[in-house]
Amino acid sequence: MFKRILEELGREVSGEIAFNFVSEISRHHRIQASPGLRAAVRYVVETLRGHGLDAEVHEYPADGESYCWSSLMFREWSCRDAELRLVEPEEEARTLARWSESKFSLIQRSHPTPGGCCEAEVVVLENGEEDADYRRVDVKGKVVLTNGDLARVYEMAVERRGAIGIIFDGTWVRPPALLEGELDDALRYTSFWWAGDEKPCFGFVITPRTGRWLRALVEKQRRRRKPVKVWAKVDSQLHPGAIENAVAAIPGETDEEVVVVAHICHPQPSANDNASGSAAAMEAARALQRLIAKGVLPRPRRTIRFTLVPEMTGSYAYLAENEERIPRMVAALNLDMVGENQDVCGGPLIVERTPEAAPSFVNALMEAIFDEVKAEAGNLGGSARYALFKHAVTPFSGGSDHYIYSDPTVGVPCPMIIQWPDKFWHTSYDTLDKVDPAMLRKVALMAATYAYFIADAGPEEAIWLASEVAARERRRLIAEVQAHVTEALNAATKGEEPGRKLAEARLKLRRKVPYLLGRAVEAVRSVRRLAGGDPGYGAVEERLISELEAAAKAERKLAERAIADYAEAKGLAPLPTIRGGRLRKLEREAAGIVPRRVYRGPVSVRPWLRKLSREDRDAWWRLGKEHKESRTLGTLAMYWVDGERSLLEVSRLVELEAGRTDLKYLVGYFRLLRKMGLVEFA
């Protein structure tokens, strides 16, 4: 159905043109609410206008006071110059960080140094996140060297103990994609995210290698009872200003629309994150505009809109500004880090699905297009075609603009195309030489095909898409149920009470299958709006849904049979009956909490933390630290919150979606969100 669109676009979309866009965007230092972001947004708008698109700059206040939904608009920030020099011991004097060499060498949004420039002693912190780290050091009036969590160190060292500046030398290790030492000479993207009333502070970033050297020097001097001193100068400004989105459109014939979003912010150059996504969106826009102008593709029914925005902030602003248009946004797509040269950066090209709380046809469509793009090489006999690049389709994980669109309170289904992991993500190594035009071409092609197909879809396309959705959902259900059986049988081969484990697995199936069926049915139903009220379409939908119901029933039977047969063969039959059992204390607590959402869109927590007492801020910090792996569960849980489900029910849905839950984390998380005014309890 989309094949002709893909073929026509295939003749027009150019990886080289997209690469040139990356090169231009990556020249700008694109911090949210800054002259560099403004220049990049203007470049996009002028370039797209040059290609015949209807493009404009949307401007919003960047005053540190206005909110779009729960998201605070930053104050504008600019920096003319910054430098950090080691001045004592004199024999070791040298430059440690220089803005004119790398924009990564400064902690973004640094305040100006007091008195224009200053000299201060350097104190090494053992990451500086805990009170214990300060027992033997006095940081007052000094500059702290840390590789800990910046926001936490700022609060502990600067706000609570009077340090005046921060030197950061942190790095990441993410085996097997990123090994120890690989980023020894890279600077990590680090920023203050002011909420307005904090104590001013500046900071610099040095490489892990320089950090080790400086730590050793401080230690050596300490033994001699001599200080290490730095001279720092930051010539910057934070002030009420403006923040911009670039918005371009290919007008359709109705008032419905499809949105392609990419974030354009981040430090210069940040080529893959995310000049690449912005460039792929631009190239998709250019190619579609050209083919429509030439009459190769007809003008679509619906408008296709491209929004290149400061990450999250720009999407919150755009959606909050256009609330009345949201119900007419049929679908969206997020492009984030899509230009990677896979041999160098390491990660695969990923299609990330929408969250399970908001099922949609978009996943099946994007996957079908992906399958077609993957068929790039063939075997000798010509009987198979497959990809030469690394690829994956993954469940929702969040972390970029799609998590705002896909939130059920917004309700615009938005998958994401991304390459992850990328070894050089958020570092000074994310440079133009790591961008692959061939990869940009693939992604621009996928994005343009997806956007145009949805924009132009009517009853005929809906019939194909509904059957594609149903088929893919059925496959998913079969795969997930069988994975459950495998896991149950594996668990029963070891440890105690194998019979009980099998019985529990059987019980879980009774929850899992209806859940999966529910997702599948809703995804099929979501196609209906594309059919535009066509009278024949209802019967198609009903038939597909009843077939899905029959398939789910059959799968459950087969799975139960497999468990029963195994129990029989192992001499475990008959399996014990599992009763509901009493709720544990924590479960009782969660059952009594019915959260209600206050704001549209995900909660943007950072500025709201300031509303908590110091004790609660510590509790928030500890919760995040002790449940590091559970943080994404908070986002998923929020999507399931509907003002009626208890937190226990929400947690059970999260478990069905993610394969795990963390009730202790969720109870703590929602209690603190309530204190911040971000949720209410019914």
Ligand SMILES: [Zn+2]
């Ligand atoms: Zn990023």
